[in-house]
Amino acid sequence: MQFLVIAKDGKDEDAMERRLATRPAHFxxxxxxxxxxxxxxxxxxxxxxxxxxxxxxxxxxxxxxxxMLWLAEDPYTKANVWQSFEYHPMKIANLD
Known part of the structure; x- marks a missing residue:
């Protein structure tokens, strides 16, 4: 199955600092x-x-x-960067 996932960061004052600190592990x-x-x-x-x-x-x-299990293993989820998720099943168009 294919999914579009929108993961939203926290909105607290430390949110950007957490994202930047975790970014290398996430990448x-x-x-x-x-x-x-x-x-x-x-x-x-x-x-x-x-x-x-x-x-x-x-x-x-x-x-x-x-x-859900896959998202839970991402460093952004583990470090509380991503704090909410929206996801939708989808089919990516083959444009080749």
């Missing part, structure tokens, strides 16, 4: 997940001041339950 994890074929694409969500406030992810994984 290392993301690269491994991309090599495994689970993470298709991801990137930061920005506010009107170009500040990172969350992430968007395109993921291919077996099920919704597997997605």
């Amino acid at each position: 290392e994890h993301a690269r491994l997940q991309k090599k495994k074929g689970i993470l298709i694409m991801g990137g930061a969500l920005l506010d009107e001041h170009d500040q990172m406030i969350g992430s968007s992810l395109f993921v291919e994984i077996e099920s919704e339950d597997a997605l």
Whole structure:
């Protein structure tokens, strides 16, 4: 199954500091997940001041339950950077 995931960061005063401190571990994890074929694409969500406030992810994984477990293992989730999730099953268009 393919999913679009919107992961929102916390809004407390330490949110950006947590994100930046965890970013190297998150990127290392993301690269491994991309090599495994689970993470298709991801990137930061920005506010009107170009500040990172969350992430968007395109993921291919077996099920919704597997997605929840997968998200729980991300360094951003473990470090409480991502504090809420919205996800939708989807099908990425083949434009080749």
